[in-house]
Amino acid sequence: MTPQPSEPDTGAIAVELRGITKAFPGTLANDRVDLTVRRGEVHALMGENGAGKSTLMSILYGMLRPDAGTVRVDGRPVSFASPGDAMAAGLGMVHQSFKLFNSLTVAENVVYRAEPRRFGFVDRAAARRRVTELAAAHGLPVDPDARVADLPVGVRQRVEILKLLHRGARTLVLDEPTAVLTPAEADALFAVLRRLADEGHCVILVTHKLREVMEGCDNVTVLRDGRVVARLRTADTSADAIAGAMTGRAVELDRVHPPGTAGDEVLSVSGLSAAGVRGAELGVRAGEIVGIAGVAGNGQSELIEALAGLRPVTAGRVTLSGRDITHASTARRRREGLAHVPEDRHAVGTAPAASVADNLAMGHHRTSLSHRGFLPPRAVRAHARELIGRFGVKASSHRIAAGSLSGGNLQKLLIGRELAHDAALLLVEQPTRGVDIGAVQNIHDQLVAYRDAGHAVLMVSAELSEIRGLADRVLVMYEGRIVASYAKGEADERTLGLAMAGAVPVPVPGPTPSKEV
Ligand SMILES: Nc1ncnc2c1ncn2[C@@H]1O[C@H](COP(=O)(O)OP(=O)(O)OP(=O)(O)O)[C@@H](O)[C@H]1O
Numbered sequence: 273m274t275p276q277p278s279e280p281d282t283g284a285i286a287v288e289l290r291g292i293t294k295a296f297p298g299t300l301a302n303d304r305v306d307l308t309v310r311r312g313e314v315h316a317l318m319g320e321n322g323a324g325k326s327t328l329m330s331i332l333y334g335m336l337r338p339d340a341g342t343v344r345v346d347g348r349p350v351s352f353a354s355p356g357d358a359m360a361a362g363l364g365m366v367h368q369s370f371k372l373f374n375s376l377t378v379a380e381n382v383v384y385r386a387e388p389r390r391f392g393f394v395d396r397a398a399a400r401r402r403v404t405e406l407a408a409a410h411g412l413p414v415d416p417d418a419r420v421a422d423l424p425v426g427v428r429q430r431v432e433i434l435k436l437l438h439r440g441a442r443t444l445v446l447d448e449p450t451a452v453l454t455p456a457e458a459d460a461l462f463a464v465l466r467r468l469a470d471e472g473h474c475v476i477l478v479t480h481k482l483r484e485v486m487e488g489c490d491n492v493t494v495l496r497d498g499r500v501v502a503r504l505r506t507a508d509t510s511a512d513a514i515a516g517a518m519t520g521r522a523v524e525l526d527r528v529h530p531p532g533t534a535g536d537e538v539l540s541v542s543g544l545s546a547a548g549v550r551g552a553e554l555g556v557r558a559g560e561i562v563g564i565a566g567v568a569g570n571g572q573s574e575l576i577e578a579l580a581g582l583r584p585v586t587a588g589r590v591t592l593s594g595r596d597i598t599h600a601s602t603a604r605r606r607r608e609g610l611a612h613v614p615e616d617r618h619a620v621g622t623a624p625a626a627s628v629a630d631n632l633a634m635g636h637h638r639t640s641l642s643h644r645g646f647l648p649p650r651a652v653r654a655h656a657r658e659l660i661g662r663f664g665v666k667a668s669s670h671r672i673a674a675g676s677l678s679g680g681n682l683q684k685l686l687i688g689r690e691l692a693h694d695a696a697l698l699l700v701e702q703p704t705r706g707v708d709i710g711a712v713q714n715i716h717d718q719l720v721a722y723r724d725a726g727h728a729v730l731m732v733s734a735e736l737s738e739i740r741g742l743a744d745r746v747l748v749m750y751e752g753r754i755v756a757s758y759a760k761g762e763a764d765e766r767t768l769g770l771a772m773a774g775a776v777p778v779p780v781p782g783p784t785p786s787k788e789v
Pocket residue numbers: 296297299300301319320321322323324325326327328666667676677678679680681706708
């Protein structure tokens with residue numbers, strides 16, 4: 273335990289957790305955890321994957337019952353049986369995947385199930401007024417009549433926050449809120465959070481990003497293996513010190529890897545169009561990592577899906593190692609040497625009910641792991657142990673269900689599985705989303721080693737530091753098109769940020785953005 277001055281000094285205590293303990297089979301997820309957060313404070317909760325952050329927040333929000341310990345909100349002892357109870361006590365949570373109805377308007381979403389009524393009927397005009405007032409009062413501009421489906425991610429997040437404020441939330445818990453935001457959107461979010469804190473709310477932020485903790489939070493509580501190992505005031509500490517507390521060792525932050533030596537072209541894409549993608553031209557060579565930057569929703573995922581065979585191609589041509597795979601099935605693509613780490617690891621990446629070992633063996637029926645098309649259990653177990661060790665997956669055993677792993681550990685598992693395929697081309701989306709800083713470094717090292725072994729990698733990432741640190745070439749997508757291409761080191765974050773916003777500052781070098789199809 274690092275002895276440090278802890279809580280901020282002013283403001284009434286909003287949330288007080290004392291001695292929270294929660295065990296799952298084989299894991300002590302929270303071990304006598306204390307956490308105090310005051311009004312007026314933005315408090316970060318940090319820790320490596322599996323350290324127990326989500327468990328603690330689920331207990332605070334009434335989604336899990338602790339085995340021991342007490343929770344007080346505004347000084348009163350509480351025992352929440354559901355999130356509804358937590359909300360009634362003034363708590364609100366913004367989850368990573370938003371809980372909005374895309375087909376409804378902003379106002380309809382904000383007041384959903386808490387609608388203003390007149391003579392028993394929903395008062396739509398009052399709902400719109402309420403949203404406009406809340407938005408103005410807290411600096412969260414939104415158009416109450418816009419349909420959520422048409423809004424960028426940053427604005428959807430604002431809608432989530434407004435929804436909580438409408439229900440009277442005074443303590444907001446946000447789970448990795450900037451994972452899907454651009455740097456500008458993240459700055460705007462932190463301005464909102466600061467304003468809310470100044471108005472007397474309190475904010476608890478679960479995050480892996482040290483920079484935003486140092487810049488936007490007052491205090492940080494660090495968990496390791498279920499225990500509090502540090503309580504620090506950001507004004508009195510450094511990013512290195514927090515990283516050290518989390519991992520127990522020194523971590524080199526934001527490393528830029530030397531470029532690779534590119535060989536023959538492995539992936540060649542010309543004039544590719546699909547729903548959401550317009551005339552993409554690109555190539556990826558062996559021994560090369562090509563990074564695609566862009567604001568979420570500008571066609572990056574759609575491009576990867578089209579290349580992975582998950583989205584019909586409407587025009588253009590794709591070849592892999594010289595063979596046409598434009599309309600090939602996913603199975604054939606895999607046989608031709610394509611591996612894929614999807615963005616949505618829960619929906620398409622893993623089978624949550626199956627064991628960790630079985631998840632790691634998936635797709636290996638034709639590799640050296642298989643014996644005449646079967647997967648011998650002993651080989652599956654050995655394979656699992658090797659990958660669990662290599663990628664530092666925190667799992668009590670390879671037998672447990674993949675669905676019981678923490679989010680970051682599931683991600684490590686998925687990357688480990690796909691890299692083990694020895695494919696010619698790896699398509700990887702958000703390789704380190706939700707992954708702690710030590711594991712980010714490990715995954716980056718593994719991707720670079722994979723590249724240096726002669727594989728081609730096409731990576732989509734919302735993290736500009738990741739793109740700049742790893743990619744030998746950077747492409748930027750905007751509104752379904754590739755609008756810019758830069759060699760490693762050629763574009764700083766500002767330049768990339770501008771290109772991502774559709775303002776390409778210089779004529780595009782490298783592969784030309786293509787004609788509209
Ligand atoms: N429902 C469950 N069943 C069994 N084990 C669980 C369950 N939920 C969590 N765990 C285990 O408890 C530990 C803490 O998990 P938790 O999700 O709280 O970590 P975390 O700090 O939020 O991690 P991440 O940063 O990856 O989200 C992990 O070892 C995890 O595997």
